[in-house]
Amino acid sequence: MMDKLTRDDLYSLEKYAEVRPQFRADVMKHKRERVVPVGPNVTLHFEDRLTMQYQIQEMLRVERIYEAEGIQDELDAYNPLIPDGSNFKATMMVEFDDVEERKLELARLIGIEDRTWVQVSGFDRVYAIADEDMERDTDEKTSSVHFMRFELTPDMVAAARSGAAISVGVDHENYRHQLEPLPQAVRDSLAEDLS
Structure with a gap:
């Protein structure tokens, strides 16, 4: 921890x-070694x-x-x-360079933070617990920044600490991308968050 x-x-x-x-x-x-692009418009910055x-x-x-x-x-x-030893914590950035495109896409991506996941090889996906400090979605759009926690089971923690592959992704109806597995240096850096 x-x-x-x-x-x-x-x-x-x-x-x-x-x-x-x-x-x-x-x-x-x-x-x-802690910044993970998930597709062309989402980046997860894993914090420590x-x-x-x-x-x-x-x-x-x-x-x-x-x-x-x-x-x-x-x-x-x-x-x-x-991180508290049993989780990963990340800042999610949803980025579109063009202002008009950004407005349209943030409206299409409502709920994206709840469809973002981490997976330790051999286990189910763990979906983010997002924006615990305050709600960042409205009825019209999602925010371009979200704070998330991925809470792992003790078995997942043990597997990740022992070298199991880790993958991340987004499974939203309007944005489906994943990175599996994470590059070794990134995987190793994230495993250090666990105890």
Whole structure:
């Protein structure tokens, strides 16, 4: 299980300014093995403690937050996206470059977040528990960003930790794509989220 972040894990604004170039480079390298394109318009960004520390540090930097209450608000917002040892957590991005196409497609893709899945080889698909913090769909369209949790059984966790292949996909009536199996480096990085 990954520990949640505390104030003691964060750099001060001054220290972050010093270490940011190297820290950012390290995080970008780490993220490359945690970003999974599912078809041409959906990307899953699998989150972990390091990606969330980076997100918090960047928010503190941009917003110039240095007071304890503001720092705690950021920790409270992003800590839920750190895996708990029995799950994967991801940010789903639904992306269309053209504004008009985006409007049309987001209307066609209502519910896509509930039809997104992860599968450990030898087991059933696990569909996402999406947007636990707030509803992001309306009657007219889905959001272009969703937060999701894929809760695995103990047997799935054990299999993934032992090297079983992992696949991901979307099974929505207007968007069906999958990636099976995940590349080895991505699979290995995700397996580290499990305990």
